Amino acid sequence: MLEELLFQLEMSAPQIVLGLVNGAFYALLSLGLAVIFGMLNVINFAHGAQFMMGAFVAWMLLNWLGIPYWGALVLSPLIVGAFGVVLERTMISRLYKLDHLYGLLLTFGLALIIEGVFRNQFGSSGLPYSPPAALTGAPIDLGFMMLPKYRVWVVVAAMVICLATWLVIEKTRLGAYLRAATENAPLVQAFGVNVPRMITLTYAAGVALAALAGVLAAPIYSVNPGMGSSFIITVFAVVVIGGMGSILGSVITGFGLGLVEGLTKVVYPEASATVIFVIMAIVLLARPAGLFGRA
Amino acid sequence: MTIDRRTLLGGAAAVPVLGALPWRSARAQANTLRLGVLTDMSGTYRDGSGPGSVAAVRQAVQDSGVAGRGINVEVLQGDHQNKPDVASTIARQWIDRDGVDVIIDVATSSCALAVHGVVKEKNRIMLNSTGATADLTGSVCNPNTIHWTYDTxxxxxxxxxxxxxxxxxxxxxxxxxxxxxxxxxxxxxxxxxxxxxxxxxxxxxxxxxxxxxxxxxxxxxxxxxxxxxxxxxxxxxxxxxxxxxxxxxxxxxxxxxxxxxxxxxxxxxxxxxxxxxxxxTFYWDLNDRTRAFANKVKGAMGGAMPSMWQAGCYSAALHYLKAAAEMGVAQAKASGAETVTRMKAMPTDDDVFGPGSIRADGRKIHPxxxxxxxxxxxxxxxxxxxxxxxxxxxxxxxxxxxxxxxxxxxx
The missing domain is CATH 3.40.50.2300 (Response regulator)
Incomplete structure (x- = not known):
């Protein structure tokens, strides 16, 4: 009995570690979604496409301009974020007064168009992108598994970014303005804060977070136009489970569901794509506002 | 808040439905052969099959020279998104509404098996290049399908x-x-x-x-x-x-x-x-014939060399057109199974696979x-x-x- 338990533990420990890595991506992506939804009340369906763009821009920077991974980590979110500014100014900002459905349809349509353009240009099977030299080489031996250095970096980077975002929103003056504007925008504007610009920049920041996750993902997954859409449905489930618009909720749920998914891959791998949605259904029945949301 | 979540989930549920919309509508004409290339145009198998398969089939139509014999050929394309239900819906629409005679390629074994059943029921033809399951010529074989390029x-x-x-x-x-x-x-x-x-x-x-x-x-x-x-x-x-x-x-x-x-x-x-x-079963740099074929089609494939899946679509379409031209269009359109029987009786030969043949179970044979x-x-x-x-x-x-x-x- 004890032996079997130990064996199970030996089998599960590595999966927990890997679950954290996937959870890091879920957390980063759902964080961006939560920021955008919390501030703009827009369900950003183009988030997956923007994640994909982040990875592609990193590839372009490397292959067309010779800018390596570390440069791309900064530049790619800025470039895709600027693209977000254009989207927000020219299209999304016109929909704030309408029902959520319009924002959803617009961003969903944008996602299809962006993916289609990239697919036409680069094909569907993806482009090679290697991890930076400092993070390649022999995997780290943890005793119970070999963990590639790059995956450790992903988890650490994601945690730092999540924490920083949370601190900015909860503990700084800028964050206070943001939160105040969510509650009552006209009042904040009356105090002399440029609310429309703040909203634009918030959208850009959410998009930049997606792009950053894309750069982090580029060396692990093949850089292909569909890489975002395979993530995004799961990430939406994460956001719903965590509670729409809740920053802390999306981060914790992101990592937590990564773990659950990882364990499912050992116990019953066929269900690993479904388990998150089963949890979502249960959470919606028991707590309709999500685990960390306010009804 | 509940509305938002519902809206979101509704939107997510709508994703697979979009994109399966019908492309065109046409009436069947007596002297026209219709070839439908049904495959993955947007997902994981797109690069190996997808638009390249359509380009390969168009090349086959050109090389077959049937136009010179007064036969019209139309090439249609469809995206089954790797979903068997979408694949069989498009196959039925093509056959019932658009008068398609042959369905070519059909990537993804689950979709291939679905279309395999439809062409049997409607007495049309499937020439499968990209689907891999060997069951197509095994336990579920039928007289309307030829498995062309490779199998599991x-x-x-x-x-x-x-x-x-x-x-x-x-x-x-x-x-x-x-x-x-x-x-x-x-x-x-x-x-x-x-x-x-x-x-x-x-x-x-x-x-x-x-x-x-x-x-x-x-x-x-x-x-x-x-x-x-x-x-x-x-x-x-x-x-x-x-x-x-x-x-x-x-x-x-x-x-x-x-x-x-x-x-x-x-x-x-x-x-x-x-x-x-x-x-x-195919590599562009195998011999003079494969190189000639690859150089001919790569322009239409955006400079990429054809994969064996795409090359197989060319070979299959070419052989079908040869058989149909010999039988006469009216007879070729009348019965899929009979046309397949004729194709099996004729030896195959093309730049892709060289000389070959088709077995009774529908297996195309080449090295x-x-x-x-x-x-x-x-x-x-x-x-x-x-x-x-x-x-x-x-x-x-x-x-x-x-x-x-x-x-x-x-x-």
Whole structure:
């Protein structure tokens, strides 16, 4: 009995570690979604496409301009974020007064168009992108598994970014303005804060977070136009489970569901794509506002 | 707040429905043959099949010279999104409404099996190039389908057989959880067991939509099997190989890529793909005829060399048009099964596969090749990716006629 338990533990420990890595991506992506939804009340369906763009821009920077991974980590979110500014100014900002459905349809349509353009240009099977030299080489031996250095970096980077975002929103003056504007925008504007610009920049920041996750993902997954859409449905489930618009909720749920998914891959791998949605259904029945949301 | 969530979920549910919309409507005309290329135009198998398959079929129409004999040919295309229900809906619409005579390519075994049933019911034809399951000419064979380019039995025996011969006698499978993966795992397991090896375990990953294979690779590492067999394809295989390298799997175990084609190698890059052993029935740089064919079509494929899937579509369409021209359009359109019988009676010959034939069970016969992917230093130019390791002659490359369990074969 004890032996079997130990064996199970030996089998599960590595999966927990890997679950954290996937959870890091879920957390980063759902964080961006939560920021955008919390501030703009827009369900950003183009988030997956923007994640994909982040990875592609990193590839372009490397292959067309010779800018390596570390440069791309900064530049790619800025470039895709600027693209977000254009989207927000020219299209999304016109929909704030309408029902959520319009924002959803617009961003969903944008996602299809962006993916289609990239697919036409680069094909569907993806482009090679290697991890930076400092993070390649022999995997780290943890005793119970070999963990590639790059995956450790992903988890650490994601945690730092999540924490920083949370601190900015909860503990700084800028964050206070943001939160105040969510509650009552006209009042904040009356105090002399440029609310429309703040909203634009918030959208850009959410998009930049997606792009950053894309750069982090580029060396692990093949850089292909569909890489975002395979993530995004799961990430939406994460956001719903965590509670729409809740920053802390999306981060914790992101990592937590990564773990659950990882364990499912050992116990019953066929269900690993479904388990998150089963949890979502249960959470919606028991707590309709999500685990960390306010009804 | 509840509204938002509902809206969101409703939107997510609508995703698969869009894109399956009908493309065109036309009335069947007596002197026109209609070829429908039904495949994955937007997902994991797009680069190996997709628009390139359509370009290959158009090339076949041109090369067949049927226009000079007063026969009109129309080529239609459809995206089945790797969903069997979408595939059979489009197939039915094409046949019932648009008067399509032949459905070509049909990537993804589950979609191929669905269309296989539709063409039987409607007495039309499927010429399958990209779908892999050997069941098409085995347990569920029918008189309306020809399986053209390759199948899981061939892959299992060529790549799997070579790995077992090289000492890989214990295996762990990472399998795509649908008809194709199951068939490939089954056929390869048979080869392993026949040679005295054993299968230690397997894990099945959801298809499509799996991007992270690390959990599965880790289970493969823990199994301590000598060979890790990848019974998946397209982007799934690309991601598996990429992540296997990341986890250092090839240091202690051998990776068997049971289905990998040239567009996958192109996407992985030689640095990661070098040394992999794989099986194909077509490579652009095999001989003068294949080079001539590849140079002819690569312009229409955006400069990419044709894959065996796309090349197979060309070969299949060409042979069909030859047969239809001989029979006369009216007769060719009347009965799919009769046209297939005629195609089986005629020897095949084209630049892609050279001379060949079609068996009673619907299996197209030609040689298969075992290749090794070159190291970056060995490659002399773009798309120079393979070294030929071994040629399996046509007579040995395919499952023996009496072993498939096909009801069309009289024993």
């Amino acid at each position: 039995w061939m892959l299992a025996n060529s790549t799997g057989g070579a790995m077992v011969k090289a000492g890989g006698d214990s295996w762990f499978f990472i399998t795509a959880d649908y008809a194709f993966g199951h068939a490939l795992e089954r056929d390869t397991s048979d080869v392993i067991k026949k040679a005295g090896g054993r299968v230690i375990g397997s894990v099945r990953h959801p298809f499509p939509g799996t991007t992270d294979f690390s959990s599965f690779l880790l289970q493969a590492q823990q199994s301590r099997a000598k060979v890790v067999g990848l019974a998946n394809a397209g982007v799934d295989t690309i991601n598996s190989v990429k992540q296997a390298a990341e986890f250092g799997l090839p240091r202690r175990q051998k990776l068997a890529v049971l289905l990998m084609i040239i567009s996958d190698v192109h996407s992985l890059g030689l640095q990661t793909a070098q040394g992999l052993v794989l099986s194909e 298969s090749y075992l290749f090794e992917v070159k190291a970056p230093g060995e490659s002399k130019g773009p798309w120079d990716y393979y070294k030929l390791v071994r040629t399996t002659p046509a007579e040995e490359a395919w499952r023996p006629l009496n072993e498939g369990g096909c009801s069309l074969v009289r024993t």
